[in-house]
Amino acid sequence: MILEYLYATPVASIIFAITIATSIYVFSNPQMYGTMMLHPYSIHRDKTKLYTIFTSGIIHADWGHLLFNMFTFYFFGFALEHFFVLASGSIGHFYFALLYIVSLVLSDIPTIVQQKNNAGYHSLGASGAISAVLFSYILFQPKAMLGIFMVIPMPAYVFAVLYIIYCIWASKNSNDRINHDAHLFGALAGVLITILLYPWIIRHFVEQF
Numbered sequence: 001m002i003l004e005y006l007y008a009t010p011v012a013s014i015i016f017a018i019t020i021a022t023s024i025y026v027f028s029n030p031q032m033y034g035t036m037m038l039h040p041y042s043i044h045r046d047k048t049k050l051y052t053i054f055t056s057g058i059i060h061a062d063w064g065h066l067l068f069n070m071f072t073f074y075f076f077g078f079a080l081e082h083f084f085v086l087a088s089g090s091i092g093h094f095y096f097a098l099l100y101i102v103s104l105v106l107s108d109i110p111t112i113v114q115q116k117n118n119a120g121y122h123s124l125g126a127s128g129a130i131s132a133v134l135f136s137y138i139l140f141q142p143k144a145m146l147g148i149f150m151v152i153p154m155p156a157y158v159f160a161v162l163y164i165i166y167c168i169w170a171s172k173n174s175n176d177r178i179n180h181d182a183h184l185f186g187a188l189a190g191v192l193i194t195i196l197l198y199p200w201i202i203r204h205f206v207e208q209f
Helices: 002-008 010-027 031-036 040-045 047-058 063-088 091-114 127-140 156-173 180-197 201-207
Strands: 145-148 152-155
Touching (some): 010 063, 127 180, 145 156
């Protein structure tokens, strides 16, 4: 089974394995958080800290954070890489990696700009890139049934609208210590990159209705 995943969706498999392994490692080595977490204040003053844009995306705050993100990635990341390969052949693997990595960066840029003078602000997790994966998947399958907290079923396009509305509201009003801006801009990055890679996806999306 593992070999099948590695052969069919190698990029998703590697991302999945690295993220889980690294997150579990820092759970028992909390001193690593300071090295790997995104800290906009430090990045603004020391460009050598730019690497934390990437390292912060492979660590998580706790088991709940990790499991929720990896659960989402498992169901949509592997399927999306498969869609890319069906659309582009073997280069689809590269396109999937490109979407994930570029979205990870783009999802953090607004946070870096907004929090550059806040020495107490830190962020971590793969949520921005995973939001990109989810929204790219929705462009391919807008009528797939998704659910809020995996409980309330609804078409994917309805979920996407509610997700964006909530992220916009939460980024302005919530005090839950979740980086809702990363979710929002990750989702938008996923849509933009998918359209740039596959301009026909717009017509495909519309034709589903």
